[in-house]
Amino acid sequence: MTKEYWIGDVNSGSHDNSEVELKGWVYRARGSNKIWFMVLRDSTGTVQCVIKRDAVGEENFESLRNALIESSVIIRGIASPTDREHGHEIQVTSGEVVGPVNPDRPFPITESAMAESDGGETEFLLDHRHLYLRTGRMTTMLKLRSTVFGAIHSYFRDRDFIEYQAPNFVAGAVEGGSTLFEVPYFGRKAYLTQSWQLYAEAAMPALERLYTMAPSFRAEKSRTRRHLTEFWHAEMEIAWASNSEVMEHGEGVVRHIARTLLDERSDELTSLERDLDLIASYADSEYPRMRYDEAIEILQGKGVEVEWGQDLDYSKEKILTADFEVPHFLTHYPRVAKPFYHRPDPDDSKYVLCHDLLAPEGYGEIIGGGERTWSEAEILERIKEENAPMEAYEFYVDVRRYGGVPHGGFGLGVDRVCTWLAGAEHIREAIPFPRDSRRVTP
Ligand code: 4AD
Numbered sequence: 001m002t003k004e005y006w007i008g009d010v011n012s013g014s015h016d017n018s019e020v021e022l023k024g025w026v027y028r029a030r031g032s033n034k035i036w037f038m039v040l041r042d043s044t045g046t047v048q049c050v051i052k053r054d055a056v057g058e059e060n061f062e063s064l065r066n067a068l069i070e071s072s073v074i075i076r077g078i079a080s081p082t083d084r085e086h087g088h089e090i091q092v093t094s095g096e097v098v099g100p101v102n103p104d105r106p107f108p109i110t111e112s113a114m115a116e117s118d119g120g121e122t123e124f125l126l127d128h129r130h131l132y133l134r135t136g137r138m139t140t141m142l143k144l145r146s147t148v149f150g151a152i153h154s155y156f157r158d159r160d161f162i163e164y165q166a167p168n169f170v171a172g173a174v175e176g177g178s179t180l181f182e183v184p185y186f187g188r189k190a191y192l193t194q195s196w197q198l199y200a201e202a203a204m205p206a207l208e209r210l211y212t213m214a215p216s217f218r219a220e221k222s223r224t225r226r227h228l229t230e231f232w233h234a235e236m237e238i239a240w241a242s243n244s245e246v247m248e249h250g251e252g253v254v255r256h257i258a259r260t261l262l263d264e265r266s267d268e269l270t271s272l273e274r275d276l277d278l279i280a281s282y283a284d285s286e287y288p289r290m291r292y293d294e295a296i297e298i299l300q301g302k303g304v305e306v307e308w309g310q311d312l313d314y315s316k317e318k319i320l321t322a323d324f325e326v327p328h329f330l331t332h333y334p335r336v337a338k339p340f341y342h343r344p345d346p347d348d349s350k351y352v353l354c355h356d357l358l359a360p361e362g363y364g365e366i367i368g369g370g371e372r373t374w375s376e377a378e379i380l381e382r383i384k385e386e387n388a389p390m391e392a393y394e395f396y397v398d399v400r401r402y403g404g405v406p407h408g409g410f411g412l413g414v415d416r417v418c419t420w421l422a423g424a425e426h427i428r429e430a431i432p433f434p435r436d437s438r439r440v441t442p
């Protein structure tokens with residue numbers, strides 16, 4: 001059953017004037033009772049197959065002509081270049097239907113259903129997500145996404161980071177209690193992890209440079225363009241490093257992702273109408289650093305109502321980043337705006353040594369990270385400040401009791417990075433089965 005021929009290769013001219021056997025799905029079809037034009041799709045592209053009654057015989061012609069959209073078929077014929085620029089066609093010699101589609105239940109995602117949608121956003125398309133995956137735009141997104149995942153792994157592995165896994169059932173919050181998912185756990189309560197970080201810090205004295213890519217969970221009640229309840233989180237932790245050194249890796253990995261997409265997926269980016277020069281500027285530029293206080297001034301200068309001490313939500317980041325040409329770091333947030341693990345700035349403990357990386361074009365935060373509070377006394381004080389239950393954090397304090405060292409790390413929202421680099425409107429467009437407060441199906 002092995003597949004030997006790919007439509008992408010036919011279209012690049014690799015099989016000109018020779019016989020191929022294509023396996024795929026009917027993408028579109030039209031014609032008369034003498035000649036039938038079937039556009040065939042596989043994971044690498046589409047190509048028109050010309051089926052003539054005279055050439056394939058009565059039986060073949062009728063069965064292929066009756067194959068509805070998304071029927072799976074095998075087509076044999078001669079690949080040939082056409083007059084249209086870069087075009088190719090198959091002059092069909094024979095073919096068969098493998099998985100027919102019942103005429104009583106035609107493929108529900110029609111061109112008109114697609115036309116109504118805005119990047120796959122209608123409830124109808126979300127209900128039919130399992131079928132929507134095979135449409136052109138989504139297939140392109142999934143390819144970009146795979147390249148982004150590969151680029152993150154290669155960035156860290158090429159720099160001697162060790163991939164390390166943390167549990168998904170946990171006893172305490174990392175990013176505040178309000179977005180914790182509670183799970184019944186044999187008569188007790190457990191939570192789904194919001195971040196790998198605390199368990200990574202436990203392994204920091206063992207591995208010194210570590211990373212992961214795994215799902216994180218947040219009970220985000222409101223549905224926004226950039227929040228999922230289950231998202232893919234690329235996180236790193238590094239020993240003997242300052243906030244500034246951690247930021248260098250944040251900039252490094254994002255630039256590497258942009259570069260890898262240009263190298264491997266420029267056709268896909270173009271098909272999404274992405275400007276390749278813009279993506280190249282994300283790969284080549286240095287990312288400026290700005291203190292939180294400066295961002296507040298800029299926002300206030302624009303007449304935005306924002307008070308010192310607030311974390312910046314999406315509405316504010318959107319305004320701030322609309323003028324950015326490349327991603328910018330915001331550093332030194334007020335201590336009151338950030339979780340307990342951030343290290344207070346020794347120069348002014350109103351602030352913490354942290355950073356968010358904000359993507360341009362109005363996309364906003366894609367990375368959050370910083371230096372960690374690493375002395376026992378300081379972490380006990382911070383946990384108390386937050387009124388957090390000590391029990392869940394005993395292990396975290398132990399990491400400081402036994403040879404604490406300066407260290408830090410960050411978390412990057414992989415789906416957000418995909419959304420931004422693909423130029424998508426909504427984070428749901430960038431993940432195969434998006435999860436939000438209203439949807440766990442399909
Ligand atoms: O800023 P956050 O909450 O930071 C942390 O979780 C740290 N513990 C990470 C660390 O230092 N190891 O989340 C990190 C990133 C955000 O910048 C954002 O890109 C993404 O995770 N993120 C989400 N992406 C999609 N949906 C959500 N609900 C997200 N919440 C966070």
Ligand code: MG
Nearest residue numbers: 356365367368
């Ligand atoms: Mg954050």
